Amino acid sequence: MGSKNKKRKRQENRPTIHPNNKYSENPPDFAHLASLYPSFQPFVQFSHNGYPRIDWTDFNATRELTRVLLLHDHSLNWWIPDGQLCPTVPNRSNYIHWLQDLLSSNIISNTVSWGDDGKVRGFDIGTGANCIYPLLGASLLGWSFVGSDVTDVAIEWAERNVNSNPHVSELIEIRRIQSNASATTSCVEGLLQDEEPVLSGTEVEPLLDLPLELNSCQSKNYHRPPILVGVVRDDEKFDFCMCNPPFFESLEEAGLNPKTACGGTSEEMVWSGGEKAFITRIIEDSTQLKHNFRWFTSMIGRKSNLKFLTSKLWEVGVTVVKTTEFVQGRTSRWGLAWSFLPIVQQKSSISLPNKNTMSFMLEGLQRKDGAINVLEDVKSYFSLHGLSCTMNTSSFTVDVVATKDDCNSILKNEMPIIDQSTDYQPTETNISNGSSVNISCDRSGLRISVFQQIPGTLLVKGSVQDKNSPLSGAFSAIFRKLEEALRNKFCTRSV
Numbered sequence: 308m309g310s311k312n313k314k315r316k317r318q319e320n321r322p323t324i325h326p327n328n329k330y331s332e333n334p335p336d337f338a339h340l341a342s343l344y345p346s347f348q349p350f351v352q353f354s355h356n357g358y359p360r361i362d363w364t365d366f367n368a369t370r371e372l373t374r375v376l377l378l379h380d381h382s383l384n385w386w387i388p389d390g391q392l393c394p395t396v397p398n399r400s401n402y403i404h405w406l407q408d409l410l411s412s413n414i415i416s417n418t419v420s421w422g423d424d425g426k427v428r429g430f431d432i433g434t435g436a437n438c439i440y441p442l443l444g445a446s447l448l449g450w451s452f453v454g455s456d457v458t459d460v461a462i463e464w465a466e467r468n469v470n471s472n473p474h475v476s477e478l479i480e481i482r483r484i485q486s487n488a489s490a491t492t493s494c495v496e497g498l499l500q501d502e503e504p505v506l507s508g509t510e511v512e513p514l515l516d517l518p519l520e521l522n523s524c525q526s527k528n529y530h531r532p533p534i535l536v537g538v539v540r541d542d543e544k545f546d547f548c549m550c551n552p553p554f555f556e557s558l559e560e561a562g563l564n565p566k567t568a569c570g571g572t573s574e575e576m577v578w579s580g581g582e583k584a585f586i587t588r589i590i591e592d593s594t595q596l597k598h599n600f601r602w603f604t605s606m607i608g609r610k611s612n613l614k615f616l617t618s619k620l621w622e623v624g625v626t627v628v629k630t631t632e633f634v635q636g637r638t639s640r641w642g643l644a645w646s647f648l649p650i651v652q653q654k655s656s657i658s659l660p661n662k663n664t665m666s667f668m669l670e671g672l673q674r675k676d677g678a679i680n681v682l683e684d685v686k687s688y689f690s691l692h693g694l695s696c697t698m699n700t701s702s703f704t705v706d707v708v709a710t711k712d713d714c715n716s717i718l719k720n721e722m723p724i725i726d727q728s729t730d731y732q733p734t735e736t737n738i739s740n741g742s743s744v745n746i747s748c749d750r751s752g753l754r755i756s757v758f759q760q761i762p763g764t765l766l767v768k769g770s771v772q773d774k775n776s777p778l779s780g781a782f783s784a785i786f787r788k789l790e791e792a793l794r795n796k797f798c799t800r801s802v
């Protein structure tokens with residue numbers, strides 16, 4: 308396959324804008340917006356083939372686009388002063404919709420008492436002058452937020468943006484973080500974020516290297532104000548925290564990534580140690596605040612940091628890690644989420660008896676527990692009952708051959724790795740008396756396959772080899788027992 312084809316294929320396989328995102332089907336239409344908002348008109352030009360476009364290197368153009376999108380599509384009044392980080396609305400909406408998915412996923416326990424009103428409450432770390440996440444979350448989904456920040460300009464403008472929108476202002480609290488150390492960060496206007504514009508049937512500008520005005524701000528004497536510990540009160544409960552962290556390690560590094568005029572001051576863009584250090588600090592804080600948040604989340608700008616941070620999470624004893632990729636235009640970002648709450652023993656997704664394939668997911672596995680460990684346990688599970696089974700480590704399968712008596716023996720007896728509290732319920736269709744199986748024929752095959760999904764998540768599938776096997780029902784019951792045994796071994800963590 309030629310490299311062009313490979314590239315095309317890779318692009319086709321990339322995740323795209325979240326389906327709930329307002330712009331997934333209807334990208335912003337610059338020409339239409341310009342016809343409605345005269346202040347936007349001067350920023351829209353038409354290319355020779357008639358496509359409307361804006362100059363992505365013009366901060367005023369990107370800011371005006373964000374302003375009209377927030378007004379037109381979200382009824383939000385919004386503004387930021389020159390040089391502050393200007394968010395792209397479709398990109399930021401993707402993060403909100405991913406959080407929505409996480410909260411509705413029931414991966415972690417919902418039984419812990421959390422607030423009495425059942426409303427979703429989030430904490431936006433570093434909300435910025437733009438206050439984009441609380442504004443979007445409140446207007447799209449009615450969520451309430453605390454948005455924190457360290458700089459005077461961010462606090463002042465976040466508050467202005469909240470107060471300009473009385474329909475959501477009750478839902479958003481802006482919280483100033485006091486820096487203990489002397490504020491010695493340097494001030495640079497016009498640092499550019501490595502963030503690419505979205506869009507649409509509209510033309511995307513080529514990426515340009517822009518001159519940076521780094522002034523004389525070479526100080527590395529960054530202050531280290533708190534992030535969550537010391538900011539979140541003991542009695543506060545949040546469904547999630549979110550963060551678009553300062554990505555860059557230094558002003559120099561920030562200067563290497565000029566792509567668009569999205570603004571961004573040093574306080575917004577730079578943290579000594581970059582996003583890796585910033586998110587590591589959130590992880591450390593999360594170990595102290597594990598009972599204050601259901602989910603901790605952060606955006607990540609560099610895929611290379613995802614591995615390091617995921618390992619760090621397993622080290623500190625989280626129960627689950629989730630990752631996602633946010634793609635918009637040619638820009639990718641990653642989402643990282645974790646929790647310390649018990650993961651829910653997911654309802655078995657095993658198909659009904661008589662169906663020949665069944666599956667379940669094992670989530671929240673520790674780093675040391677890979678597909679091979681699970682596969683070995685599958686083999687032991689059956690071998691310990693004296694069943695004939697073959698493990699194939701290339702295809703990650705275990706083939707089991709069982710008779711009616713073998714099945715009865717497994718379903719009647721406790722296995723060394725079976726959880727004692729198994730709640731297997733015999734059904735009238737496949738079980739005749741108590742836990743024994745009414746099986747009329749003799750021998751049949753079951754293949755168990757283990758697939759790696761994302762780090763920490765495996766898919767286990769069972770397929771009955773003979774489509775008409777009368778042991779299908781028994782295999783289904785045994786598969787459920789296997790699921791329980793594996794969950795008890797691999798997915799149970801103390802919190």
Ligand SMILES: C[S@@+](CC[C@H](N)C(=O)[O-])C[C@H]1O[C@@H](n2cnc3c(N)ncnc32)[C@H](O)[C@@H]1O
Pocket residue numbers: 392393394432433434435436437438439440455456457458461484531532533534551552553554574575576
């Ligand atoms: C990349 S900006 C994100 C702004 C906005 N959330 C967005 O997505 O456009 C990072 C923000 O984190 C803030 N920040 C830096 N250190 C912080 C801390 N310790 N606690 C809270 N915010 C902090 C910066 O002032 C800046 O506003």
